[in-house]
Amino acid sequence: MTVQPQASPVDNEVGGTLGKRLTTFARSPLFHGDAQVLHDSNPYRRMLVPDSVAESDFTLPPRADQWSTHRSLVAHRLLGTFYEADTVLLPEQGLADLHDDFDLFYGPGLRRIRETSVSELERFAFDCLDDAVDxxxxxxxxxxxxxxxxxxxxxxxxxxxxxxxxxxxxxxxxxxxxxxxxxxxxxxxxxxxxxxxxxxxxxxxxxxxxxxxxxxxxxxxxxxxxxxxxxxxxxxxxxxxxxxxxxxxxxxxxxxxxxxxxxxxxxxxxxxxxxxxxxxxxxxxxxxxxxxxxxxxxxxxxxxxxxxxxxxxxxxxxxxxxxxxxxxxxxxxxxxxxxxxxxxxxxxxxxxxxxxxxxxxxxxxxxxxDLARHRELAGAASIAVAPPLRTVLREGHPFGTRNHDGAMVLEIERGEADLVTTPTGPPERLERGDRVLIPAGRLYGVRSVAPESVCLLHPVLTGG
Ligand SMILES: [Fe+2]
Ligand SMILES: [Fe+2]
The missing domain is CATH 1.20.910.10 (Heme oxygenase-like)
Structure with a gap:
């Protein structure tokens, strides 16, 4: 009797919608991120924030004036990864313990998703140029x-x-x-x-x-x-x-x-x-x-x-x-x-x-x-009455960054966390009850410095 190899989730995901295929791609172990803010010397690993890929609507291509939207950032992170998989990337220190990552990055599973998705993803990301240029x-x-x-x-x-x-x-x-x-x-x-x-x-x-x-x-x-x-x-x-x-x-x-x-x-x-x-x-x-x-x-x-x-x-x-x-x-x-x-x-x-x-x-x-001013702006912003988005962060959790289509007020409900907005500047320490305004389109990441922190995101009402 021969045992058929089990199809991995990646193998099953060559059909389905673009959003589904991209989410499967982003859920590869290569793209989960790690606790560090900077990535190690491993060109195959990069944080694609799989949950934020899953929440993106790939049926709604951004217009040319919507380059700072969340779905545009997500699409370009994926597209950049697709393109680089068509180039040769090897770590300076040699592959040493990275052979498995090399195999996964260039291997048939992810390759199939790239090949079945790249043209559609390009249209999503760049079709807006057709109308923007005469x-x-x-x-x-x-x-x-x-x-x-x-x-x-x-x-x-x-x-x-x-x-x-x-x-x-x-x-x-x-x-x-x-x-x-x-x-x-x-x-x-x-x-x-x-x-x-x-x-x-x-x-x-x-x-x-x-x-x-x-x-x-x-x-x-x-x-x-x-x-x-x-x-x-x-x-x-x-x-x-x-x-x-x-x-x-x-x-x-x-x-x-x-x-x-x-x-x-x-x-x-x-x-x-x-x-x-x-x-x-x-x-x-x-x-x-x-x-x-x-x-x-x-x-x-x-x-x-x-x-x-x-x-x-x-x-x-x-x-x-x-x-x-x-x-x-x-x-x-x-x-x-x-x-x-x-x-x-x-x-x-x-x-x-x-x-x-x-x-x-x-x-x-x-x-x-100027995060000090954005703390003040958070105090003055009108926020939606609806319950905020609540995220539990644990120390040592994978770190990733993202943005939002609209302005948000970030609040630390419990614990203590660092707001990270620049690669080399000091992070902004946020304590319990602290609030800061994150303008639409701005990139940020939050890292818990307590064993567990809870952060809330309140959508800011337009004009608020
Ligand atoms: Fe050059
Ligand atoms: Fe040049």
Missing amino acids: VSGAGTTEILDAYFQHVVTAAANGPSPALTAIAEARDREAAADLYLVQLALDGLTEASAMSRNLAGAYGPEQSALFKIFIDEFGYGVYDAKHTTIFAKMLRSRRMATHVHAYWNFYLGGPLATNNYYYYLSRDHAKFFRYAGAVTYAEAVFAPAFVQMVKVFRNIFGDSVDLHYCDEHAHIDEHHGRITREQVLLALADRHGSRVVPELLRGIAEARLIGGWFEDDTAAQIRWAD
Whole structure:
């Protein structure tokens, strides 16, 4: 008699609704989180907060102005994990005792869910861009270039909301670190999405893109690879450098920005859109890093290693030129007016999503930097009469972060807990009876410091 292997819950979940499949995915032991706020050096484990995946409505795609909603954050955490499972991640210290996690992360169970869900999840996360961007009337290379020059000049001259928030923060060091963490999402795996556009045969434009790619990879010299010099910058701030130590602190806007380039690179029907987006990104990086150097030098003096920013301020001027001349305009000339709207769409979408990155980071810095005021605001807020959401937290429970679609008042009913809102700033200790307002969209986590704490969430009435 042969014994049939038992199907695991993961095997059973290839059908069903998108929400069901994603919840099954998030319930994998890899994604339960642990008691620590930062993740260990294990690139396969990341807290997906399975209960918050289960409560998300995946039949209601967020609109372009709803990037800070809870379901958008959940979707982009999942999508980012899906995309990274298509790249090679190995821990610096060697697999040692992580072979089982490696097998699980890349194995057939989770892979099947990813493959049956990724397109649907992408539509959920990014379909909003279709209506948010209008490319009608974009038919010639001249129009394309004029639009490109216009938006790049605007970006170079305009203030960065996130850098402004850092400069104005009370705790500028914690604010700057929070910004670095958002950059780490891409910085620690830089140019991974780009690598998917290198294969095939598409003439001189392919070689131009490859030139940029090998710069990002330090021409094959590990010490010069952008990811390596990004890690140096983190180290100079005494921050962790592994993928993804700060997973719990990635905001929805930066996650969406990072995912956007993977999304375009996974489907070559969107190749021209990718070319537009990457041209925009390369062109705006140089002036952005010049601004970042100013702000960071001001705060940290010489104690921070900004080689990464200096390198980009320099090389992305060059990359901006190559992508414009040898990729964007060259593709438009070679392939004709039919590809122009797609090239332009990529520029416009990258610009829009870049705004989500900035606005989300700025809002998180402002909130985390002024919790005293949000304690006062909690006192003044009108809260719903309905019973609040009650959560029991135990010391040592897995730690995760989340946000809410509407403002909430968080109250400690019993015990004592830390409210965690930044990766390196001190947590806010909340005692029994303490209340703090959590604005809509803001990311936070709560850790019990008593053996058991009870926290309440009161929805704030609109206008309250
Ligand atoms: Fe780079
Ligand atoms: Fe670059």
